[in-house]
Amino acid sequence: MRVLRALLGGCVGVVAMVVVLATLTSTPPTAPAIHSIVTHNLKEELEGKMACDRQLLERLGLMEEGEEPEGDGEEVDGQRQRKTEVGGPILYPHHTWDNLSTPVIASAVWSSEVGQMEGLVGMVQGVLPNLTLVIYTLDLTTSELQQVEETCNSTSTPCLTLPFDFSPFPAHVRDPRxxxxxxxxxxxxxxxxxxxxxxxxxxxxxxSSNEGLVGAEGWGDLALRGGGVLTWPLSSSASLPSAALTHPNMFAFFKTKKQLYDFQLMGDAGTVLVYNTPGVHHHLMLPWVSCALTHNCISPIGAQDTGCRFDKKPLFRYSGCHHYDASAFNVALGVMFSYDTRPYLAPTSPFTRTTAPTTSNTNSGDAEEMEEETEGEDVADDERRLTGRGVSLDRVREGRGRVRTGIKREIENGDSSTHPKLSRDKQEVSQVNETKLDTRRQTDKLEWKRETRQH
Structure with missing residues (x-):
């Protein structure tokens, strides 16, 4: 009897769902349609199908040989013309824009990163002043956009800002995570x-800036010799294999297996040099962008970037932390280079990272004094080294000024994590100020007691 009641209840539920769907749609859904609604996302993920729009890929210049770019507009017309000239997709050394350096330096900025961008502009001016810097703005307010444009226009480095248009892309592209x-x-x-x-x-x-300048001069040659890509290990302490930082369901989208990445050290997708070679076009950018446009690929069901367990043994076990586009980047590199990191991954990273600025009550005058004290001892040596390499003294000092401006803003906003001495000095200043405040309170209290006794 209970089994019969359960079956009857299930049938009633199915009929009710069909009635509701028939009411909300113009035509009653068939049984296969209902099945598709329930299982579509799960089936797509299990089968590892890239569900991105082919026209979006063509709009971005990604196409297999023999394909023609579709649509209208100056950008597409330029792609079609150059495709005819070179007999395929637009590949290095061909490109559609003139008056840009090769390579260009690119970055993007959200509202929370406006202060950080000033420091990046200063670093670029001091180390790679002849390369064009392109800054993409991501949903900035009018005042924030003006601030970024002023920073860009105030540098001697060729610099331009471009708004990123989210409208043609799926909604998940707007998610900063x-x-x-x-x-x-x-x-x-x-x-x-x-x-x-x-x-x-x-x-x-x-x-130092001198070390960065020497290293940067050879990055292009290393990238081209390695197949068109050069990246560096993650600058964080968690130097783990890609298998530990990639959700297991992502690998199916690239037609590969998780165990092949157990010993592939993850490269940093936030510091990467890429040349548009045929191999990069077909085996890196096409799958990487396709995954970015497919929500279940870049963010599989259950993926998260918090609650990481980096202490799991062995280290290639999934840590519970997924790196989204960086994971897709490394999976694509694994397939492209047959799971060998030597052609594209540098042994060590010359980079470090600042954190997003937060509100702080630190006095800006104290921050400026600490910054000047920290820099003063090494200024002359750095200037001698850089001018000895043929860099003009005015450019060196201008670049240093931009870097100092960026560091100052980071300190004012409470971010001195990448400047240990500044962080230590800030703590000492804070302790001194607190001591002065306590002394003043005690003095006021004694004066109040005297006045009370006199009365």
């Missing part, structure tokens, strides 16, 4: 400039 916009921007600039050095807004050089 996923960073799905990053491979899209890189692909746009590969078509426009031929090569891109992507640096997140919080990226800084870990060593």
């Amino acid at each position: 996923l960073k799905a916009f990053r491979p899209i921007i890189v692909q746009e600039l590969l078509v426009r400039a031929g090569a891109v050095l992507w640096l997140d807004s919080g990226v800084r050089l870990a060593g």
Whole structure:
């Protein structure tokens, strides 16, 4: 009897769902349609199908050989013309925009990262002053956009700002956690400039400007010798394999297996140099962008970036922490280079990172004094080293000024994590101020007691 009641209840539920769907739609759904509604997302993820719009890929200049770009507009017309000239997709050294360096330096900025961008602009001016810097703005307010444009226009480095248009892309591209916009921007600039050095807004050089300048001169040659890609290990302490930082369901979208990434050290997608070679176009950018445009690929069901367990043994066990577009980037690199990191991954990273600025009550005058004291001892040595390499003294000092401005803003906003001495000095200043305040309170209390006794 109970079994019969359960079956009857299930039938009633199915009939009720069909009636509701028939009411909400113009035509009654069939049984296969209902089944599709329930299982579509799960089936798509289990089968690992890239469900991105083919026209979006073509709009970004991603196409297999023999395909023609569709649509209208100046950008598409330029792609079609150059495709005819070179007999395929627009690949390095061809590009659609003139008056840009090769490579261009690219970054993107959200509202919370406006302060960090000033420091990045200063670093670029001091280390790679002859490269064009392209800053994509992501949903900034009018005042924030004006601030970024002023920073861009005030530098001697060629610099321009471009708004990123989210409207053609799926809604999840707007989610800052996923960073799905990053491979899209890189692909746009590969078509426009031929090569891109992507640096997140919080990226800084870990060593001196001189060391960075020497290293940067050889990055392009290393990338081209390695197949068109150069990236660096994650600058955080968690140097883990890609398998530990990638949700297991992502691998199916790339037609590969998780165990092949158990010993592939993850590269940093926030510091990467890419040339638009045929291999990069077909085996890196096409799958990376396709995954970024497919929600279940870049963010599989159950994926998260919190609650990480980096202490799991062995280290290649999934940590519970997914790196979204960076995970897709490394999975695509694994397939492209047959799971060998040597062609594209540098041994060490010259970069470090600042954190997003937060509100702080630190006195800006104290921050400026601490900054000047920290810099004063090494200014002369740095100037001698850089001018010895043929860099003009005015450019060196101008670049240093931009860096100091960025650091000052980070300190004012409470971010001195990448400047240990400044952080220590801030604590000492805070302790001194607190001591002075306590002394003043005790003095006021004694004076009040005297006045009370006199009365």
